[in-house]
Amino acid sequence: METIGILQILxxxxxxxxxxxxAWKTLTSKNLLQAIVFFITFGLLMALTWGRLGAFDVAxxxxxxxxxxxxxxxxxxxxxxxxMNVK
Numbered sequence: 374m375e376t377i378g379i380l381q382i383l384x385x386x387x388x389x390x391x392x393x394x395x396a397w398k399t400l401t402s403k404n405l406l407q408a409i410v411f412f413i414t415f416g417l418l419m420a421l422t423w424g425r426l427g428a429f430d431v432a433x434x435x436x437x438x439x440x441x442x443x444x445x446x447x448x449x450x451x452x453x454x455x456x457m458n459v460k
Contacts, residue, residue: 388425392418405454409447416440 395415402408416439423432 385425388418388422392422405451409444409451412447413440413444416444 399408399411420432420435
């Protein structure tokens, strides 16, 4: 096998295991800010995965909606919850 092929497989395994770990950490995090950061990071890695699969239009939508817009809305909601003293 070529070196490039081995590096691509290694990158894909690392990317998929990172996605699984981030998904688990997002769902089990007790700190809301930490969960939101994990969610945004998950969206960015998911966009990288879509790009790796050749679906660049889906990757751009994932960055814009999944990581960008949804992350900003979640952070805004967290700020409003903190102002209301809701934990």
